[in-house]
Amino acid sequence: MTKTIVVKIGTSSLTQPETGQLALSTIATLAETLSHLRRQGHRVILVSSGAVGVGCARLGLTEKPKAIALKQAVAAVGQGRLIRVYDDLFTTLQQPIAQVLLTRSDLVQRSRYLNVYNTFKELLELGIIPVVNENDTVAVEELKFGDNDTLSALVASLVHADWLFLLTDVDRLYSADPRSVPDAQPISLVSNIKELEELQVQTGAQGSQWGTGGMVTKISAARIATAAGVRTVITEGRHPSNIKQILQGESIGTHFEAQPEPTSARKRWIAYGVVPSGRLYLDEGAVIAISRAGKSLLAAGITAVEGEFDSQDAVQLCDKSGKEVARGLVNYNSTELQKICGRRSSEIPTILGYEGAETVIHRDNLVLT
Incomplete structure (x- = not known):
């Protein structure tokens, strides 16, 4: 059965933690996995972070810039390089892709929100994989999504996706940060919003050195997506092929069950689209x-x-x-x-x-x- 699948991969999975250079083997596996899903008939959207991280590596910067103007300039350098890498890999696999750069203002006005929806609809019907990122080069602070976890959840909601995969640097959600709490307990299934609220208190807000999201943003994204009827999974970004196994029913990662009665598209736009x-x-x-x-x-x-x-x-x-x-x-x-x-x-x-x-x-x- 054909599914609409949104996959978000974070900077921590796309780059080498020590240098910020691209993790080419991970990206190649991701391209192979998504191309395979397309050949099976699924509609696939990739939400990819990494423009700022790639730009930093290209320019020899040793840490992520804090000044907005510099960050936007670095994103402009990185975005072109990132999309070229994706295009080279997907072209080798004979899978066409399209670059879609969004700012929050694209979802604030109802007419633009519907226009973005129609663009995605056409791309998916043509068998193209849209590669989505926030347009960091022009986005102003008050109209930023803030992180691509939120962006991916809003895209999944917009296109009425069946699945949202959040690929990150841990294999699943834990009761606490496993990097600092050795006996943190893995969580396989979250079935309602109340559980999300309880879990959010115990998770760190910080992302990696090069990224912007922590586990809090992923739980927040899961809340948006599940309210739209989208089953959401947090799983390890270094192993993108896990997506195929999860779709076949294997219990990998943390699953967030979709709400049985999702809110209407208009109400989701009011709740999450507008500022x-x-x-x-x-x-x-x-x-x-x-x-x-x-x-x-x-x-x-x-x-x-x-x-x-x-x-x-x-x-x-x-x-x-x-x-x-x-x-x-x-x-x-x-x-x-x-x-x-x-x-x-x-x-x-x-x-x-x-x-x-x-x-x-x-x-x-x-x-x-």
Whole structure:
């Protein structure tokens, strides 16, 4: 049966840890594995880190740059070299590839989000393997994905993938970092979001010397992907051929079970695609109404408004302690909301001087986080 498979490989797996030079044998095995999956009829997308790491090696830099402008310049050098290596290897295997560079702004606007989806759809129908990376050369800090684990989960969600493989420098998820805690226990299966939240507390946030992601970002990515109905696996990047064995049913790596009732594509876009422009603080009654009863948000339940935003922008909805409970698209701008927060819907026309929406955020535009 044909599957849509997204594979993310991190910098730590693509490069030699001592030098930052490309680990060519790993990349060659990865190309062979993905080409094999394509020949079996599967649709395959590769999300590849490594542009900055490869650029550093090419320029003789001994550590990853911190200044944004230098990092972007180094990424520009590395991205061309990285895609050339991929193209050479996949061409040898007679498998066409395409380079797709994304920034978060490509997913923020609904029209661009759908355009990206259509591009992937066409590439996959043509039998091409898209090689995806964040466009580090032009991405501004506030519109960065931050790490390719998140990017790969959003891509998997976008294309309605069946599987997301996160290839990393450990063979699976452990109860603690096995590099510093010798008796850390391996975890083979995570079946619900509650378990993810418990595990996240015990994992390190740091990635490798050359990478940006740690295990925390992988758990966060698994949360996004499983909410979209995508089964997610963390497994060792040095052995890409494990992907074939996992698809055949072998118990390798850590598996995160997909949610049986995934959220809609629109609500996933609201939750993970858009960047919130502000915050609304809610009283306890409003939190219960939206989180347990599935109701729309009314002005009466808002205690405070933070940030500047327009109507139809995304905002975070927080409880009184500041913890985010939901996100949604507002029917009023921040100035209007400052005037009507805490007031009944029937009072809104008198306060604003015109007939506005009855709800601040309609339940169709609201998603729990």
